[in-house]
Amino acid sequence: MQISPEQQTEIDEARAAETSTRRVVAPELEEILYQPIPALDHGFVRVIDYMGDDSAIVQAARVSYGRGTKKVSEDRGLIRYLMRHRHTTPFEMCEIKYHIKLPIFVARQWIRHRTANVNEYSARYSILDKEFYVPAPEHLGVQSQVNRQGRGDVLEGEEADKVLGILKADAERCYDHYQEMLNEDDQGQPLDPERSGLTRELARMNLTLNVYTQWYWKIDLHNLMHFLSLRVDDHAQYEIRAYGVAMLESLKRWVPLTYEAFDDYRVGGAFLSRQGLEAVKRMLDGQDVTKEDVGLSAREWRELLATIGQADG
Amino acid sequence: MQISPEQQTEIDEARAAETSTRRVVAPELEEILYQPIPALDHGFVRVIDYMGDDSAIVQAARVSYGRGTKKVSEDRGLIRYLMRHRHTTPFEMCEIKYHIKLPIFVARQWIRHRTANVNEYSARYSILDKEFYVPAPEHLGVQSQVNRQGRGDVLEGEEADKVLGILKADAERCYDHYQEMLNEDDQGQPLDPERSGLTRELARMNLTLNVYTQWYWKIDLHNLMHFLSLRVDDHAQYEIRAYGVAMLESLKRWVPLTYEAFDDYRVGGAFLSRQGLEAVKRMLDGQDVTKEDVGLSAREWRELLATIGQADG
Amino acid sequence: MQISPEQQTEIDEARAAETSTRRVVAPELEEILYQPIPALDHGFVRVIDYMGDDSAIVQAARVSYGRGTKKVSEDRGLIRYLMRHRHTTPFEMCEIKYHIKLPIFVARQWIRHRTANVNEYSARYSILDKEFYVPAPEHLGVQSQVNRQGRGDVLEGEEADKVLGILKADAERCYDHYQEMLNEDDQGQPLDPERSGLTRELARMNLTLNVYTQWYWKIDLHNLMHFLSLRVDDHAQYEIRAYGVAMLESLKRWVPLTYEAFDDYRVGGAFLSRQGLEAVKRMLDGQDVTKEDVGLSAREWRELLATIGQADG
């Protein structure tokens, strides 16, 4: 993570400014407000602003005149009830805004979630910094032959060195050519005063997909949880999961009761299909069940057994 | 507006609780936070929470590390530029949450705006209060014969009395029957302990459309301005415009620079069609122009002349 | 259901007009195109148009140049895989449009789903018909004392008669007064040529919530399934479930493979929480488990046992 001294000063000043408000405040989240939480080699996530806390969910569910909360145990019970029964609208009443720095190929996955507001740093108007993601060696996964998505083993030795060398050299060369075409140095001065520069909106096309971009991203709590449930999942690509994990921490500080319910009813649970449920019922009744009995494919059967903790003997 | 003493106490307590925050604060809006602004005979609008202020728009547009604001004049210039060129995403970075009490027929118009989050008081679970909208006599518009939408003249004398009598008597009778079917009095006690009550989810169907409901409604600044531009317009029904006008006041307190730009570039301006623009150009060149010259219908021509302040002679 | 002879003629003409198209066609759905499927006493659902079929999901998932389908068994496998792993975007590539006639109180529940396009018949511009929903006696549920939402027993005898009498009389009286205030008869002629009429936008407020309205409603397949999974559920109010059930039939005709997967992976399955899953694992390992062991409330424990088919002994 590269925060320039100038940027750090801006962050420190924003953190130092405290004001009085009548709004609900989430003290644990205030503690880390504006502070970058690192993700990947140069990326970060910063909470910039938020609206509401656990009590605001209760307040909205009750359409209250006052703060809406009663005893913590009652609030907790209501929040768990809402989560369990998928009453999503009260969770939409809280909102959070992040500043995120991330590689472009991660940004392209991220933006597929359309239920957020986004302001991205514009490479039409401005020049991107010379920062690009290079994986740590332990993340250089080998393409699996059975499963097109996952990473199994990891490249090692010479093979790893070669890949890392390519990634660095190509990103660097492309970036240097970007500057050359723009005819601008790091300070925005012409490299060659005799030459014209290509427009920024065109020059950017020479950059590689691991160059970092950044954006402001604002989302309501319900949709944030949906995003996180997909992005902290084992099936998510490591590079986006790194951001999901960093954001889970902010969720926990912001709305601890909701976080707990989210963990129990979304992250930690599992969905059983009609056939999977039928198999479980029969097993609990002491029957021997085969995948054919309930009509599951080999793959689904394997997944079911893994879910319910039964060895496939 | 009927706020019970109990509700007023809740509001007062919420207003009294001040806490320290690192977030940006809109002091003018804090002043009226939680306070009901009256609309129609029993309705209101209350600001419950907000995120951001004018500076947050600038901050998002610049994807800043710090607060993002420079001089007020620069901020003002940027906000006006964004508004003029319809760069909407920075305005989406601010959010506001209202508690609104409104007649059901107004709620039905309102909900057609889908870009907000809503939590409505549930008449499946709870019992609605005995409150219904009856127009003030000066709003009893007569159905126009030329324009199916507007209100021209106003009913008077006996005719007005008759309408008001009907509205009151029918709403009241329907509400009393609602309670009778529920077999519950105002305190939730059985009217007749020997009888069963009809489910709430069914009994509500006997209520009239002027009964008041209430909801929490949360929206970003861009979509709020879109909503207001439609709902404070002359073509909007008076009963929803009353809410729009009340909310304009909160907009002004929240984001004064944005409010000014909104007023100049949305509310106070006008769109000219290709043909309308052509007509204006010719007029400015000193030509005599007829509606046939530019291909406008009689109605569009009339509207154009009204827009550009030319009498239709 | 009241379809006037004039409306029936319009429907018949639309059904009779066959044209050639290069688009994919769903023959089973074409069979019922435009035909009203009854729901409640005067309501209906009609499919007006659709885009895509099962093959279009496969085509989008593969970003194909041609039709995209291979063998039916492969298409079925892919659709089930997409449904199981919540890859929702290919299902968004199909779209359907309905014409629906429904009571206003049902419309108010329905509209809470915001991911659809809606054109409602306007009571500002037009006059609503004299049609209102009155439940069949077997649906006159008694308000449950334990569960605020559900219907347990049913009103009978005199109590039922009384409720039905109220509902009919109030809806009728309110409608008649609506016409009187409008000063218009069923043919749009003045009841009294000497009087002015109240504007339609105001007069409508005197109507009861069981009056029928109608709208065109368009939604993509993914969001339709989400809507249906909530609305054919046991927890949904009977009056909206009646529409959900009618629409399931159109889903089956439109995209039979998707319907099957939807039934297996959404409707027929169940979500187990972290604690519920833990309990099942222990049971399968032959342990005695109590709700305290896994930290479930009495209510959640009861729900879990019901889900996995174990009597609560």
Add this chain to the structure above:
Amino acid sequence: MQISPEQQTEIDEARAAETSTRRVVAPELEEILYQPIPALDHGFVRVIDYMGDDSAIVQAARVSYGRGTKKVSEDRGLIRYLMRHRHTTPFEMCEIKYHIKLPIFVARQWIRHRTANVNEYSARYSILDKEFYVPAPEHLGVQSQVNRQGRGDVLEGEEADKVLGILKADAERCYDHYQEMLNEDDQGQPLDPERSGLTRELARMNLTLNVYTQWYWKIDLHNLMHFLSLRVDDHAQYEIRAYGVAMLESLKRWVPLTYEAFDDYRVGGAFLSRQGLEAVKRMLDGQDVTKEDVGLSAREWRELLATIGQADG
């Protein structure tokens, strides 16, 4: 545009398959269904499916039982009225689906419109083709010094050659390294059977932003027009405008009456601010007006004079 013979066969087969339907059909659009319309050097736009036509807008606005159309002149009048008064919901009742091939940097601009459904070709699962955008020499704009966005002059001679050389060489080298890291040739065979390949989800990060991707993109007519009004505008980057222009053609074939209204009331017209309108009124009244009189900045004044066709003398 590179369509392989295999792809062309698939397209031809899809075009050849004609079926009977009861739905409304847009004959002019059927003519070009599935056919790629070229955009940029290797990109295209193909219409894959559509729902509705001009008559469907009328039908939805009227909530009709039948086709909804009357005389063409009446339909035209209603469509123009709806467009003029921003009644957007009837236009949302038509839907269109495209298959689009476009450079990644264009895709990143495009996706900022969130009101569409998207299925992108997955570079996590699949390997991208070796195709990248290189601008034609006449589009090699020079970065403007006054306006950070636009392109003024064009690079020429050696400078242009140099830029084109860089763009080609870097894209090619990065792509070759992508294949090398994947250890796969164009036929998906290992380049070196002794080596492992890096996962696809990682290797893609070495590609440049001018590499082509493709997606299925589905949108309703209202949102399509909003997209097009922004993207065929002079301020839009040439590379995305090229797609906008190609799509305008499909709009015209699909809904000719709507296209005409769109052209008159969106594309060809102009919005005047409160101050701009004031200036026009005064000019028409024969007054001499300065920008100070109405409170416009120099830039806004210049824009206003250009809009109303008055030389800035």
